[in-house]
Every structure is written in C-alpha cells, then in structure tokens.
Amino acid sequence: MGWISPFKLNRLGMLNMNRRNVDYISRYNSRASYPLVDNKLKTKLVVAEYDVPTPKLLQVVRQQHEISGFKAMAEDMERFAMKPAKGSGGKGITVISGREGGQFVKASGAIVPLSFLEIHLSNILAGLYSLAGTPDVAIVEDLVESIPGLAKYSFQGVPDIRIVVFQGYPVMAMLRLATKASDGKANLHQGAIGVGLNIANGRGLNAVQFNRPVSNHPDVGLALENIVIDDWDLMLAMAARCYEATGLGYMGVDLVVDASKGPLLLELNARPGLAIQMANGCGLLPRLQTIESLRRPHFTPDERVKFVKDAFGA
Amino acid sequence: MTSRSRVPFYIAIFLLISAGVSLAVWRHVELGIPWFGGEQQPVWMVEARIDFDGTGSPVLASLNIPDAPPGFRIISEQAASPGYGFSIVEENGNRRAEWSKREVTGPQTLYFKVQVVPNDSALRQAPRRAPRPGPAFWEEPQATAVEEILDQARSRSSTPESLTRELIKLLQPDNRQVQNTTLLVSGANYLNLLTRMLNHTGIPARTAEGLYLEDARRRQDLRPFLQIYDGESWLTFNPRNAEQGLPENVLLWRQAAVSLLDLVGGDDSEVSFSMLRQTIPALQLAQAESGQTGLGFLSLYQLPIEEQGMFRMLLLLPLGALIVAFMRIVIGIRTSGTFMPILIAVAFVQTTLVPGLIAFVSVVSIGLLMRGYLSSLNLLLVSRISALIILVIFITAALSIVGYHMGFNTGMTVTFFPMVIIAWTIERMSILWEEEGGGEVLVQGAGSLFVAICAFLAMSTPVASHLTFNFPELHLVILGVILLMGQYTGYKLSELQRFHPMKVYD
Secondary structure: OOOOOHHHHHHHOOOOHHHHHHHHHHHHOOHHHHHHHHOHHHHHHHHHOOOOOOOOEEEEEOOHHHHHHHHHHHOOOOOEEEEEOOEOOOOOOEEEEEEEOOEEEEOOOOEEOHHHHHHHHHHHHHOOOEOOOOOOOEEEEEOOOEOHHHHOOOOOOOOEEEEEEEOOEEEEEEEEEOOOOOOOOOOHHHOOEEEEEOOOOOEEEEEEEOOEEEOEOOOOOOEOOOOEOOOHHHHHHHHHHHHHHHOOOEEEEEEEEEOOOEEEEEEEEOOOOOHHHHHHOOOOHHHHHHHHOOOOOOOOHHHHHHHHHHHHOO | OOOOOOHHHHHHHHHHHHHHHHHHHHHHHHHOOOOOOOOEEEEEEEEEEEEEEEEOOOEEEEEEOOOOOOOEEEEEEEEEOOOOEEEEEEEOOEEEEEEEEOOOEEEEEEEEEEEEEEOHHHOOOOOOOOOOOOOOOOOOOHHHHHHHHHHHHHHOOOOHHHHHHHHHHHOOHHHOOOHHHHHHOOHHHHHHHHHHHHHHOOOOEEEEEEEEOOOOEEEEOOEEEEEEEOOOOEEEEOOOOOOEOOOOOEEEEEOOOOOOEEEEOEEEEEEEEEEEEEEEEHHHHHHHHHOOOHHHHHOHHHOOHHHHHHHHHHOOHHHHHHHHHHHHHHHOOOOOOOOHHHHHHHHHHHHOHHHHHHHHHHHHHHHHHHHHHHHOOOOOHHHHHHHHHHHHHHHHHHHHHHHHHOOOHHHHHHHHOOHHHHHHHHHHHHHHHHHHOHHHHHHHHHHHHHHHHHHHHHHHOHHHHHHHHHOOOHHHHHHHHHHHHOOOOOOOHHHHHHOHHHHHHO
C-alpha cells in the first residue's frame, strides 16, 4: 500500500473530494438544475433543444401495472438498454444485446428469462436504484452500437468518453473501457479502464485500472497506446453545449460514439468523479483555476472549445 | 458566480465555540458543576437539638436558624419533631424555625438539621439595610469610666476596627490595672458591655454566636462573637483575644437575632448542637442547588428523572455525529449508510461492546441469508423491506431466547438495536453484494463497524457522558467543529493512498 504526501498532491494540482464538493459542486452547481441531470429522461429532452443527440428512446415504464405489458412491447426490440431514469453510477442498468428464443441475452452473455427483466423493472419503479430511494421510472433505449475502432478495446460493454465541463469549458477527458472485472460496465470504481485523452486532439495519453497504470487491456489484450477518438471537435462542442442546456457549472458529460449515428450523449453527471485525473496523469485544479481567472469568458461553445484546445493541449 | 467571503462564517464559528466554552466555564464557576464526574465536596451536617419539659399547656418553640452565614452556603434544612406543627418564619430579618403543639407534657426533644458547604464567595455580605448604632446610656460613675477607657482606646487607634481591637485588649483581665475597668467589668456582662461601649462611640455593634465545626462532635454549645459594622458589612471579632475575622471552621448560627430560643409552654429548655462532616459528589451538590440560582434554568436537572435519562442518551448523539463527520471527511472511511454507525454505537452503549458486536454481526449475517431468499421472490421494495423488518425482529427474538436458555443474558441485549435501521442495512448490503461483490460489502461493513466502535468508545467514556449531560452548551462547540469540517477542502487520509500512483507524474 503506497502513500503520497499531500504536498506532492498539491503540487500536482490534484482536485480532492472535499474540495470538489465545497469549492466546485456546491458553488457552481445550482440545486435547481440537479433534476435535469439526475433524471435521464429530462436530460434527453433538454439537451435535444441544443442539438445534442442522444440514443433513441424506445419506451418509458412509469407504473407498476405497465410492466405486464412489457412483454408485448419488447417483442420487436432486439437490442436495448434498460435504465432507471434517476439512477447513479451506472446502477440498475441492464443491457440486452440479443434474443435467444423467448429469452434475452445480457451483454455479459448470460441468458435471462422475461421474468428477470420484469423484476428488474419493478425494482427500478420502486426506487431501488434512484438517488434518494424515491419512486422512479424506467427508460428503455436503443442499444448503442459502438464504432468498431473503439469497440475492439472494450470487453463487451460500450466504451464511453467522459468529459469534465467547467463553466462550459471542456477541461479534461478520458475514455472508459469496460472489462470483465467491471461486468461490461464503464465505471472506473467497478474495474473499468480509464484512458486519459489529450483535450486538443483526442489522442490517448495513459491508462489506469483500479487506479493503477496499465498498458494493455487485461481481457482483449490490445495495447492501450495510440488510441485516437474520431469526431473529437464535435464531441467537445457537444459537451460544451450541455452547459447552456443545463446551466451546471461543474459536470461530467458522458458520450458514446455510435457506428451509424456518430457521437451521442449518454448521460450527464453533476458530481463527476476524480479518477479522470489519474487517467490523465495530471490534476484538474490548474485548469479549473485558469478558467476561474479568465477576465473575459467566451460566450459561444465553439470559442470555448478553441480556447481549451490551445490552453490545455498536452 | 463569485465566492462569498468566508470571514463572517469564521467569525460566526468563533462566536459559537467561544459561547459554548464560556457558558460552560461560567456554569462551572457559578453553579459549581464539576468538570469530572467523580469529584467530592465536603458538607457539614449540623443538628440543633432542643430539650424541654412540657407543662401541659400549648407550646410554641422558636429557634433562631442560620441566615446566610458568612463563609458557608446552606444547601438543605430539615426539621424532625413528630406531632409538632413546623414552619420557618422570617421576622425582622431573622429566620426562625417554629414548632407548635396544642398540649405537651413530659420531656420533649425537637431537632433541626441543616447542611452547609464551605463557600468563600459568601464571606462578606452587605446587610439589606445599613444598621445604626444602638442607644447607650450610662449612669455615674460608670459614664466617666467608660469615657476614660474609650479615650484610651481612641488614642491608640485610627479606624473602627482598630478601635474595637484596642477596646477588647483594654478590657481583658490581665490588662485591668486601671480601676475604671474593674468597676465596669463584672464577669457575665462583659460582651454586653463591649457592644454598648462600641455603640456609644457610634460604631454599630452586636453580638453573634457561632459553632466550631469539628467532625463528629456532640453536645456542643454556641460561642459568642462580637460583630461591628464598618459601613459595608459586618466584621467579626473574637471578644476574648481581639482577633479579627471569622475562623474558617466557625459557622455563625445567630447573627442578627436577639435570642437563640424562645419557648412558650415549657420548662428547663436547653439547646445543643452536634455535627458531622460528610462528603457528597460535587455534581449532586450542584444539582441540589441548581433550582435556587438564576442559572439553574440552563440545566437539565429540573426535568423529571425519566426525561433526564433520555436526554443523557440523546446528548451523546452529537459526539457520535462529530466522529462520523471526522471519519468521513478527514479520514475518508466508507460506511454503509451515513449515520447508521451512530445508531449502532448507541446500541453498543446499552449492550456493551463485545456482546453488542456479536449480536449485531449475527443478526446482519442471518438477515443477509434470508434476504437472499427474499430477493428470489420478486417482491416490491417496500414490502421486501417490511418483510425484512419482521424477519429481523424474529431473528432478535430467537437470539434472545436461545441466548437465555444457554445462560447468556447478553442475548437479550439484541433488542436495543434499531430494527428498522438493521433491516435497511441488510437491504443495502445485499444490493451492494449483488452489484459490487462481497469485497465491497466487507469494506463498507468493516468501515461502518469501525466508525461505530470509535463512536462507542468516545460516547461510553464517563467524561463524555458527564460533560455532554451536565454542560449541554458544549454542544455548541461540537456544532462549530462540525461546521468547520464542512469547510474542510484538504485531502482525505484515504485519498493520499488512493492517489499514490500519481507519484510517477511528479
């Protein structure tokens, strides 16, 4: 078990949890905007007005009695993701990647019966995965087909890109790759791999799993160097536009790249984690302070993207 | 968005903490509430005993009792005299205990007990009304003698105090070279003469009677003292050796009153005193007095005992909250449920640690097994939790019964655990197990137990329960510290470990 001195962390500009909560989240995120990001259904609707595409909404289950009708509606759905609208940290998301007879195939390859999905829907509605345990609604979305260039780096799940947006400026980004350990999910604390991305061009910097540097994907074996994200400028612009859509000063924007539809917004997060700093090998604080000390902030998303590419390009 | 200045916040915190501390110190000084539980305070129990023979007629016995004796504080008074009506009356600024009975024959005994504690702050007290010197008339040839002696005393003194001292010396037997003195002093009337002479010079003077307090003495008599008024308060002198000031161990029983005992309807009356030195916990003393002072309303001693017991527990909770806040904000320990550890710690206080730990771990693990079955039933969340609550109650009942039959009373203490909280803990851990695996359950479970044990250790120390209950204002300090922690933006201890791979980039 290793330790690092707090002075060294300070020198690296590492943002820590207490500081993130006090100095950034509670200062820049107004409470009134939280429902917009804590509820994926609302997020979808609000970002659509700002030309930020999201995966196609197939179905919303709001009431317990609607679950019995799920079977009929699920008939023509082949590949979909079932999510709690108010879920956090990827909890309660079930991905169905195909059908086998009357059964469903999970992303992990496990075959589950219809009743499994019905239990899951019931749990979602009861609020098991929602932030405060409040009753929730379940949304069923089109499954994102990741572009092969990225999908090959991920074990089962869809790789997604987390961009931290501060006052509308995309300040740091990373690619998250699912592993066997993370059960096909792209959550770093569950064991997904985080690859830091150069904010200027979307090129991979270095990779970590469980907070430790890795060079190859443990499951698919590919080297994690030299990953390049296509459509990088578009993705930065989408992330920057989410600030106008929600008004949240400090948030995490989760994007995926669909093979046919291009970059899509998966979800927003008002309390983005700190692991992105480990994946990038540098702290967030210097970048956040640069933005905070700007005398003349940029007003359009494109100007802001241009600024960060010049200022924070590695 | 600009950051607001934090200065007002810090000033408010400072005020909060200093208010808590100064209130506590103030109450410690004023009410004598001790900082630690075990402190003992000496208390004198003095008993006056009145003996007389009844003559078959109605009796009224009136005994002078101490009223604000210098150097002492009265904490309780009590009369024991079967068959007598009793009351304490105040007349002309004297407090008197009065016993009455319609028909009394034969020997009678009345008791009056008073508990006093030494108290330096009560040493000098100004009388309510400034006294005037009493009238003094002399007949010749005494008048000339008095003038002569007073002239002598005056010539050797400068203040009322020194005059008094010189006068006492002049009137001592070994000093009576002068015939004048012998003319005046004739044994018994000595003290009376002294006061009259002082009054004659314009110094208000009176006699007082006091008791020498010595442990376990019986049949003691009052000793006479001389008091003069110096314009501010009554000063006490020993009339035999002119020593000024009241000895520490003297309790002035009679000061302003003229008589010690007035008895109507009885013969052969006699008053005697016995005394005993006791020690009682300083806290008990403070509690007994809290009702009498203006500060008493700030304490919880006035509440019924049952409520006091409840508050004793409740007031420990902030301490637990402080520890949870510290563990989560500064150390960074993950717990399952933010304040679940406090409630577990409170239960531990009731059950003691080891039996509580065993009971808690067994209830939660049995509950987790049963929850596994429940989850396969596909129930709605609310009914699943409800079922879990009932199961938890069954488990605790079963553990209690089994424990009892096996001869462990500790099994019964399971009932102190908050059932609903345990049910939720089981539910949350079960979900955690399904989503994150057993490792995370162990980490969070161990974290919760660790914080609970820390909170328990803090809450169960005698000092903690003593301070939180007897100085509730100290919670302002805890509140201030918790608010301060809410502004802590530094690294958590756990983050120093979490971020250690960053070393390579330095």
